[in-house]
Amino acid sequence: MRTSLRTILAACCIAASATILRAQELSAPGLPADTARTCPPAAATAATASGAPIAEHPKTINEKRRERGLTDPRNLFVPKGQWVFGGTASYSTHTNEGYQFLIVEGIDSKGYTVRVSPMIAYALTDNMALGGRFIYSRTLLELDKAELQLGDEGSDTDLKANNYYSLRHNYSVAAIWRQYIPLGRNKRFALFNETQLSVGGTQARFTNDSPVKGTYETGYTLSLGISPGIVAFATNNMAVEVNVGVMGISYTHTKQVHNQVTVGKRNTSMMNFKVNIFSIGLGMAFYL
Template sequence: MVQAQSSMRKIPDGVFVPKGQWITGVSVSYSEHTENNYSFFVVENINSDGYNFKLSPLVCYAIKNNMAVGGRFNYGRTLVRIDETNIDISDDMSFDINNVYQLKHTYSAMAVLRNYIPLGNSKRFALFSETQVEIGGSQSKVSNGRGEALTGTYSTSKDLSLGVAPGLVAFVNNYTAVEVSVGVLGVNFSKKVQNTNQVISGEQSSTSANFRINLFSIGLGIAFYL
């Protein structure tokens, strides 16, 4: 087991994660929102609620000093319910959005390769670079209106992405560490299939590349080095 500055086991200088180390962890996030007659710029009288939940467990094994391979699994669930919203762009252009409901599930499996870079001779702080290959998908449904005016759209997607996420790991005790990472590089492929009112079908394929720091992909989690 990793002993950060421990007298029970001395790790050689330049080694942060020794060969044979198991790394497990999980990151969980949850947020919810409620708006009552809330206004934001051109959007007025917002009455809505919803939540966002994400769960991401991680398992890795150090195949050599300061290098580990493993997998990460992701699941997310998002709900948005809009009872009433008015969008007032100008005196001649305004419209209402009422009775909108969206529920979306996302899931993915990710293969990861981690390289650790110790900060000097520290056994408590280090940088890491995580190369990621992710395969996943999503399911979502959106309904709008009520009664005979009700319309609905069901969508599924298949996604493939390649990315690099550097980060910082800091031990809070001999076995537990806090990890912070941020996405920097990424290539994404996605194909979406959509069906509206069980009559109209459509497809969308997209490819994107990102070569800048993405502040919306900052990850914070707890890892256990066993």
């Protein structure tokens, strides 16, 4: 009887040992993740039992950027291989009759300004496009008369302008780089930033007084600017865009010839870090 009990106890011990060994094999590397997670490593179990914190691998800069979502490839707005055609246009006109502005009195003038800027770009990668833009503007001002008065009666200074005429043409070509930033998972609205590297020229004519005195002016400009904006899709292929210049660096060289005799030159450079309200553009674009 005692021998039978000893045999049964030995068999139970052997079965228990086999079960423990089998559990350890299931937690070994190379098995499915769900199975391995059911049996934590001995080191982690020991660290948890002792109350010591488990060391975590520090995140890299690229991992933190992906968490922010700006470089998340799932935030697709403009896919690779898409063409973008668009542009902006504006026109304004004015007429003054006996108008007074601050200390300038009796203004009789008329004029207009027209500006067009077609654009073409190609998406080399998702949410990024390279292309070109052409910009042309024409400004006309005809001032029949205006009077500037400074001081009071008896000691005032009176300056007058009569028969002043000004016509200016500006044209430039720019290489552009666009980066689109989707607003979350929204597929209709997105922010974009347009960087422009442009070179252009200008021509202008000025005349005044009687007999007529005239000045002819030519020049060129080099500039680097940034214009952020927002784009809203009205349809799947047509969008409305609004952008504004906020900063830029420019260099301008101008040459004047007065009455076909006197020659003058001017060089100007400027670094601008403020919003330019005169560069606000509203236009349309087609994504094909």
